[in-house]
Amino acid sequence: MITATYKKYILNFKNPSGTSRGILRTKETWFIILKKDGKTGIGETGLFRGLSIDDIPNYEEKLQWICKKINQGLEKLLPQIVDFPSIQFGLEQAFLSLESNDSFNLFPSEFTNGKAAIPINGLVWMGDKSFMKTQIKEKLKTGFTCIKMKIGAIDFNTEIELLKSIRKEFSAKEIELRVDANGAFKPNEALTKLQQLSALELHSIEQPIKQGQWQEMAGLCEKTPLPIALDEELIGVFSSKEKEKCITTIKPQYIILKPSLVGGFAGSKEWINIAEKQHINNWITSALESNVGLNAIAQFTYTLQNKLPQGLGTGSLFTNNFESPLEVKSGTLQYNPTVNWNFNL
Template structure:
């Protein structure tokens, strides 16, 4: 058969709507690139996050279709192992489309490997070595948040990340106080994520109040692109600060270096689907290590296709810190996969199989 490359979207449905300071999520659209030439095939997820991704723009659908046509017309040279995505002048604007860049990186690795689901051959994939992860607590009413916390702790999680900033702050503090009264810091690590919800004029006071509960770190306390205000918070905050949304708009290495040197955060959160893939993620890790900045890796509500790729890349870093990779179970219609969570770790269970055929039958064949 003729070499074929297809781009299509797929809507993921949340089992329970997830609350953040940006609103409640009930459904998330993601995109895929699929390539096939006779028996060889590969797949990559382009994780467009509406309202957050740098490439959330009106021409996205047109762009991903044009990229699929270009790869199909240059199939042999694109999938030549010695080339990289950066090798092609026609793809030089992909730094403006980080989710497509992320998908193309996966697509090429997937196609070139004998097992199309193996992108990084690490002990996570080959030997079923689990990756420590945090339990994610969505925003909502007090009872809803409390029930999530109890469920995660019963499942063995010893690191929780709680979304804050959307409901009454005193209520959020009360929930954190209740957790700490039952689980001291040596039993449970607490991270919080404000998604930029705090006002810069009151953020420091809120950070001081949060510090009463031995919080490990807070992600993005104020909105992105306020470098000097964020830098001041870093110097004064009693809680360590991690950058998240701040990194999304940085489109080259100079901007990356300037941002990290100016703000000097304690941590950065790496989301390959929003930053532009693994090569850029590696650049962030190198720069962070040079500046003595900590880091961890987080998925950004990808399907199991993207989550699998991110998890394998994460395992190649040999980090022992809990990572943010527990989002695969959020959807009622996720692609069935060998990814499983047990005892607060993510595993790739070789005895389980992928069920990709229904997706391909509907959108490709």
């Protein structure tokens, strides 16, 4: 018999972090803890308030229900919680963790052996010009060759000037630049802005307009001079049929998977398979989980063997994260097996 409990945990940002949706100071997350025959399984259900499709009032009730029904097993439970993708993700982790010899080694590999690293982008948060410039310099100094910059909250011309200042010092061969608009552009102005951004030899832009506008996004993807990556667009699209319709309608250049928001490992794999049939590449991004969820995402990501820089550099954002073997070094995420976990709720 498996027993299951859950617990809420509030992560505190070291510095308030700006997005086009506002300033983040804390991040709520939840953990599912399984016990069986003296073994423990841990999974993080990375709820993201204001972004997750399962950000609804009865979220905790669903966690209670899952804990009561836990002995149905993963295979039977997952289809019953399709509209709770973050709980699907937490359950997948918890069962893998319970079955593992090491609660945190879910996908044993060269990565978890400390012999391989995952290339990642350096994330630059929104703020005033000097704050963003300071972050950019810090990322370059610590060895990142791919930088992702959040845009859409301050004046667009100021953001363009910031990007120009990077390009004056570093060519596209030296530094790959990605931008994430988080849906900040209006459809009637988006193409003009994409043309301005394209002149700066950027790698791609994430979600230029708000999700749910499939025809407008399809038109942009068809005409854009700058590759477009769908991100929020994938949230809340549950059935295989709807996922295929989304991809074949919009025809983006890339898709970005956040396992906490798209149904965990199984949900991510389904999106990847559908996109690959249309010759659309992808990368994986964390969604401000603690190191527990980030660790699971990183290990899963390594198994995919995707050579593009991934969005996994968020472990150092919080003052009260859990000590883990994850380390960011020279623009990569690495796993140091000599460092022990300190998971203490």
